[in-house]
Amino acid sequence: MRVLVADDQTLVRGSFRVLIDTAPGLRAVGEAGTGAEAVDLAERERPDVVLMDVRMPEMDGIEATRRISRDLPDVRVLILTTFDLDSYVYAALRAGASGFLLKDTPPADLLSAIRVVASGESLLAPTVTRRLIAEFVRRPAPAGPPPAGLDALTDREREVLALIARGLSNTELADHLHLSPATVKTHIGRLLAKLQARDRAQLVIAAYETGLVRPR
Numbered sequence: 526m527r528v529l530v531a532d533d534q535t536l537v538r539g540s541f542r543v544l545i546d547t548a549p550g551l552r553a554v555g556e557a558g559t560g561a562e563a564v565d566l567a568e569r570e571r572p573d574v575v576l577m578d579v580r581m582p583e584m585d586g587i588e589a590t591r592r593i594s595r596d597l598p599d600v601r602v603l604i605l606t607t608f609d610l611d612s613y614v615y616a617a618l619r620a621g622a623s624g625f626l627l628k629d630t631p632p633a634d635l636l637s638a639i640r641v642v643a644s645g646e647s648l649l650a651p652t653v654t655r656r657l658i659a660e661f662v663r664r665p666a667p668a669g670p671p672p673a674g675l676d677a678l679t680d681r682e683r684e685v686l687a688l689i690a691r692g693l694s695n696t697e698l699a700d701h702l703h704l705s706p707a708t709v710k711t712h713i714g715r716l717l718a719k720l721q722a723r724d725r726a727q728l729v730i731a732a733y734e735t736g737l738v739r740p741r
Contacts, residue, residue, distance in 0.1 A: 526643045527554045529570060531563035531586065532578040532605075537628075541576060548636045560584030567593045567600055573643040577622070579606040579613050587616045594621025594723065601642045601724075605635070623724045645724060675735045677719050683737060685712045689725055690732035 528545050530553055532538045542553040554570045557563035561583045567575055575593060579586040590602045603624040604617045617625055623642045626635065678686065688698055698709045716722070720731050732738040 526551050526574065526640065527570065527572040528552065528639060529555050529557065529563065529566055529572040529575045531557040531560070531566075531575060531581065531589065533558050533581040537578075544632055544636070545576075545639070551636065551639060558582075560586055560589035563589045564592050567597055571597065572600060574639050575600060575602045576639070577602050577604050579604060579617070587613070587620050590617060590622050591620035598723065601645075603638060603642045605630070618726050618730055621723060621727070623726055675720070675731070675737065678716070682712055682716055682719070685709070686716055686728060686732050687738050689713070689716075690729045690738040 528551055530538050530541045530545070532541065535558070538556045538558070542556060545551045545553045554572050555566045557566050558581070560581045563575060563577060563581075563586075564584070575590075577586045577590055581589075586604060586606070590604065593600055593602055601623045602621065603626065604613075604622045605626050605628055606613065607628045614625055623646075624638055626638055630638070675683075684702070685698060688701060693701065695706060695709050695713070698704070699706050702709070704712075713725070713728075716728055717724070720728065722728050722731060
């Protein structure tokens with residue numbers, strides 16, 4: 526799996542690169558010190574995952590994520606930052622990030638997160654998930670009819686989407702709904718297609734923004 530590292534601190538970039546290059550099956554394909562450099566390198570190298578800092582000069586990580594997600598749909602972005610703030614979490618996910626971790630994440634967990642995101646899954650730190658849900662609590666309930674994509678879902682697909690928004694994994698979904706793992710994956714694939722979502726993170730956002738799921 527090819528990984529691009531974007532961070533404005535040279536020492537941090539170098540540390541991440543060493544960690545990635547010494548991990549089985551992972552290889553760093555470049556370093557970027559600004560958001561603009563991250564976008565340019567992503568276009569040139571087409572990595573599987575971009576490890577993206579939030580605060581960088583010229584262009585921040587949120588805008589860089591938005592451009593990469595828009596122009597390079599096969600490239601996944603994993604946000605890694607010291608700032609555990611609501612605005613960053615929500616903005617990063619809306620921009621198309623597939624994961625959001627804090628820089629105090631243990632190295633082994635970071636490597637695991639890169640592999641998870643590269644495989645097409647989404648990943649959020651527990652504190653990030655709580656903050657994301659809190660963001661929806663503060664927002665007014667959506668008004669009007671559901672979007673066309675949501676209206677096109679079957680009852681089973683709505684059920685699967687609601688459980689994804691509650692944080693259930695594929696295995697937990699299969700157990701809860703008494704389905705095979707393959708059937709669960711099929712439902713998720715259809716949800717991604719119908720809602721035009723890149724991954725599970727965007728499915729979670731869709732579930733809350735459309736009012737299918739309300740924060741508890």
